[in-house]
Amino acid sequence: MPQLITPKLSPWLPLLIIGFSISYSITVLTRLPWWTLFVVTSIWLIVSLKLHWGTSASYRRAWPWSLLPLCLWGLYVYLADSFGIVDLGAVFFHLQAGITDHGGSGRMVAAVVYTACMLSLLIAFTWLIRHDHRWRRVEPLIAIALLVTNPLIFGIGQRSAAVVTDDGGWLDRRYVEPVISAQENPPNLLLLYLESIERTYDDPRFGDAYADLSAIGESGKVFEGVRQIDNTGWTMAGMIASQCGTPLMSAGLLHDRQFEPLSTVVPGVRCLGDLLSEQGYRLSYLGGASTEFAGKGLFYRDHGFDNVYGLRELQPRLDDPNYVNNWGLYDDSLYDFTVKEIERLDAESDGPWGVVNLTIAGHAPYGYPAQRCIERQGEWDGVDILYSVECSAWLARDLLERLTEQGLLENTVVAIASDHLTMRVSVWDELVTMDRDNTFMLLGDDLSPKRIIREASMVDIFPTLLDAMGYMPEDSRAGLGVSLLDSETRTLLERHGLADINARLREENVLQQRLWEGLAPQRREADEAANEGEQVTETPSDSADEIIISY
Numbered sequence: 001m002p003q004l005i006t007p008k009l010s011p012w013l014p015l016l017i018i019g020f021s022i023s024y025s026i027t028v029l030t031r032l033p034w035w036t037l038f039v040v041t042s043i044w045l046i047v048s049l050k051l052h053w054g055t056s057a058s059y060r061r062a063w064p065w066s067l068l069p070l071c072l073w074g075l076y077v078y079l080a081d082s083f084g085i086v087d088l089g090a091v092f093f094h095l096q097a098g099i100t101d102h103g104g105s106g107r108m109v110a111a112v113v114y115t116a117c118m119l120s121l122l123i124a125f126t127w128l129i130r131h132d133h134r135w136r137r138v139e140p141l142i143a144i145a146l147l148v149t150n151p152l153i154f155g156i157g158q159r160s161a162a163v164v165t166d167d168g169g170w171l172d173r174r175y176v177e178p179v180i181s182a183q184e185n186p187p188n189l190l191l192l193y194l195e196s197i198e199r200t201y202d203d204p205r206f207g208d209a210y211a212d213l214s215a216i217g218e219s220g221k222v223f224e225g226v227r228q229i230d231n232t233g234w235t236m237a238g239m240i241a242s243q244c245g246t247p248l249m250s251a252g253l254l255h256d257r258q259f260e261p262l263s264t265v266v267p268g269v270r271c272l273g274d275l276l277s278e279q280g281y282r283l284s285y286l287g288g289a290s291t292e293f294a295g296k297g298l299f300y301r302d303h304g305f306d307n308v309y310g311l312r313e314l315q316p317r318l319d320d321p322n323y324v325n326n327w328g329l330y331d332d333s334l335y336d337f338t339v340k341e342i343e344r345l346d347a348e349s350d351g352p353w354g355v356v357n358l359t360i361a362g363h364a365p366y367g368y369p370a371q372r373c374i375e376r377q378g379e380w381d382g383v384d385i386l387y388s389v390e391c392s393a394w395l396a397r398d399l400l401e402r403l404t405e406q407g408l409l410e411n412t413v414v415a416i417a418s419d420h421l422t423m424r425v426s427v428w429d430e431l432v433t434m435d436r437d438n439t440f441m442l443l444g445d446d447l448s449p450k451r452i453i454r455e456a457s458m459v460d461i462f463p464t465l466l467d468a469m470g471y472m473p474e475d476s477r478a479g480l481g482v483s484l485l486d487s488e489t490r491t492l493l494e495r496h497g498l499a500d501i502n503a504r505l506r507e508e509n510v511l512q513q514r515l516w517e518g519l520a521p522q523r524r525e526a527d528e529a530a531n532e533g534e535q536v537t538e539t540p541s542d543s544a545d546e547i548i549i550s551y
Contacts, residue, residue, distance in 0.1 A: 011054030011131070014124035019044030021121045025073070028081045058133040066139060067122055069146035074118040076152045078111065081424070169510030171480060174492070178245065178462070178478035180275050180471035187444065187469050188412040189276070189354040190342070192399075193239065196362040196422035197392050199224065200436045206427065209386040212393035213439065216400065216416065217451075220443035223464075223484055224453045227437055227493060228421045230502045232458045235358070236265075236294045238419035238438075241458035242465075243303075243356075244271035245479015247505060249512040265299040268517030269479070272462060273354075275471070277304030280351040284341050285309065287358035288329035300356070309337070325368045331361045331392065332370035335399045342408050361392035364423040370395065385425035400443075413468050414443040417461060442468050454484050455493040457501075 023040035026032065048054070129135050147153055194213075202210040231247035232238055240248045246269060251262065273283055283300075284307040291297030291310030300308045311328040314337055315321055323333065338357050345353035360368050367388020369380055373395065380387050396416060403409045418439040422431065440461060447468060454460075463478035467485045476486035483489070492501055 011048070011128075014127045015045060015048045015054060016041070017120050017124040018128065019048070021117070025077045028077055053135070054128050054131045056132045056134070059131055060133075060136065062130055062136065064126055064129045064139050065143035066125065066146055069143050069150065070122060070125065071118060072150050072152055073146055074114065074121070076150060078114045081110075168508050170504050171508045172510035172514055175246065175480055175511060175514065176473075176475070176477040178270055178275060178466070178473055180279070180466060180473060182279060183470050185411065186279060186281075186352045188346075188352050188409075189281075189415070189465070189469060190403075190409070190412055191354070191356045191415045191417070191465070192396060193235075193356070193358045193417055193419045194362060194392050194396060194439060195235070195359050195419055196364055196425075197389055197418045197439055198421045198431075198436060199226070199418070199439045200421070200431060200434050201386075201389050203434065205430060206386055206389070209389040210393055212390070212397040213416070213441075216397055216443070217441045218449060220414070220441050220449060221447050221485075222451050223440040223442075223456070224451065225437055226440045226454075226456050226458065226460070227498055229457045229459075229493075229498065230505045233420050234294075235419045236296060236299065238458055239296075239356075239358070240266060240271070240299065242417060242461035243273065244269050245459045245462035245481040246511065246515065247459065247480075249505075249508065249515055251512075251516040262295055262298060264302050265295045266515045267302060268514045271303045272465060273300065273304030275304075275466070276352075276354050277306075279471075281354045282306055282345055282348070282351065283354045283356075284345065285356045285358075286314070286334060286338050286341060288314075288331065288334045288360040289327045289358070296358075305356075307341075309341075323371070325360070327360050327363060327368065329360070330368060330370035331359045331395050332372040334359065335395060335402075338399065339402060339406075339408075342403065343406070346408055358419065359392055359395075361388050361395065362422065363388075364425050366426070367391070383426050385422070385427060411445065413447070413465070415461075415465055415468070416441050416443075417458075420458075440464075444468060452484055454491060455498075456482075456484055456491045457493055457498075460484055460491050 019041040020037075022044060023037045026040055027034060027037050129139055197210075197213070199210075202214055229247060231249055232241040237248035240246070244266060246266075248266070277283060281304075283305040285291075285296075285300040285305050286309045287296065289296075289311055291300075291308055291312070297308050297310065311324070314329055314334070315324060317337070318324075318329070318333055323330065329337075334357070338355065342353070342355055345355070361370060361373070362385070364385070366383055367385050369377070369388045369391040373387075373391035374380055376394070377387060377390060400409070400414065416439060421436055421438060425431070438458060442464070459479055459481040460483070461481065463473045463476060463481045463483040464485060466473050466478060467476065467483035473483065476483040476489045480492060482491045484491070496504075
């Protein structure tokens with residue numbers, strides 16, 4: 001069989017491919033400017049040629065041990081380039097919840113390009129190992145180093161270790177079952193999730209991109225300091241954290257069927273929809289993307305929502321069914337349907353209503369500005385995320401003005417929140433140097449304007465919503481959250497800090513079992529026995545904050 005790569009091949013090309021791959025990975029994983037790619041590649045080539053790599057007379061037909069570790073590093077670099085921060089929790093959850101009707105066609109093209117580059121790298125590295133005995137000697141050590149240093153391998157190891165942690169119930173012991181009581185003349189609820197529109201954009205370096213949201217906040221309560229803890233950094237995780245009071249820990253590794261499609265989403269906890277439906281609320285969810293993606297439809301149907309509308313339900317109703325983007329409906333169309341849904345619910349007069357809405361304009365990496373925004377803001381370059389942020393903010397303000405003019409927001413609590421911090425976008429290098437937090441604001445007849453600065457997280461939005469609606473939860477707590485309207489009760493982050501909570505999340509498995517009760521094995525008898533009596537705290541500093549919970 002003829003050899004495709006001969007010993008006489010010049011080392012220039014394979015060394016260039018390896019050097020370019022190394023330098024590209026460095027620029028993706030750090031905040032170094034793009035031009036350092038050429039600097040690092042040049043340094044690599046100079047050193048390679050100086051040491052005469054690939055010119056050894058010794059040739060051996062061998063397969064490197066490093067091929068698989070290189071592929072795993074390539075996967076990690078691809079994920080980091082796509083999302084900025086690689087969240088293994090999101091990877092596991094989407095594998096199980098499903099990625100049907102996803103809108104990442106642009107990233108699919110990038111995946112093909114990455115695959116071609118990885119094949120080139122594997123061929124180049126194999127050529128080098130076969131043509132240089134010095135590299136053959138150290139190559140097994142390189143393979144080990146690539147495995148040990150890969151964050152994917154490290155993260156999977158941490159999650160696997162959590163299954164056998166001696167005490168994996170620290171967070172579960174702080175979970176408070178949400179309970180509310182009926183009230184007279186309950187308010188309606190409009191909850192707007194603005195995709196990836198974090199409050200960090202309210203900064204002079206981003207111009208007026210956030211200005212319309214700032215204007216909305218002048219009429220209500222604006223919360224600063226709503227951080228992103230682990231397992232709340234993607235859309236479903238952000239919505240579940242803010243409606244159920246708990247981070248979304250995937251069901252994987254809990255049972256032998258961990259990668260079968262989910263039939264239900266977090267069935268073990270009571271969420272906002274469960275509580276409000278029991279109080280007679282008529283609940284609707286509207287989102288521009290498909291409800292099949294990431295289990296959104298399952299979650300809302302399982303937790304008390306009567307109507308769940310996504311791409312498949314709404315696209316046929318468009319005047320122009322082709323006016324859609326990769327993910328789904330543009331926000332101007334979505335808000336038109338939202339107004340019609342609120343008009344319908346309000347006209348029925350069969351009790352209070354609740355509407356949850358998820359936009360798409362701010363979706364990374366570039367956003368999807370609607371036609372109404374282009375007519376208002378002028379031509380879009382297809383890359384500038386600040387253009388899309390401004391579009392999302394203006395459309396939200398316009399929606400509230402339309403509803404107010406029609407008298408549809410009387411006796412209504414309006415909540416505006418980002419679902420999570422944005423992923424890699426055109427201003428990523430600026431964002432990652434800042435103290436980032438999520439958007440969260442409340443408007444209503446009994447909510448006087450005020451700026452509230454608290455160290456909080458998305459789980460605190462859940463009890464805050466209940467409190468704002470007049471359903472004050474016991475001790476201002478629900479799930480793992482604390483009402484941010486209660487200045488006396490400290491949040492988890494105020495008591496323990498962001499780093500400590502994230503560390504606890506990596507060790508937790510009892511709360512994970514609670515979320516997926518019925519899909520996962522029952523809690524260990526020891527855990528059940530411990531929960532029947534007084535809880536054991538880890539340190540004396542925890543004692544004052546420990547909550548006694550019985551099942």
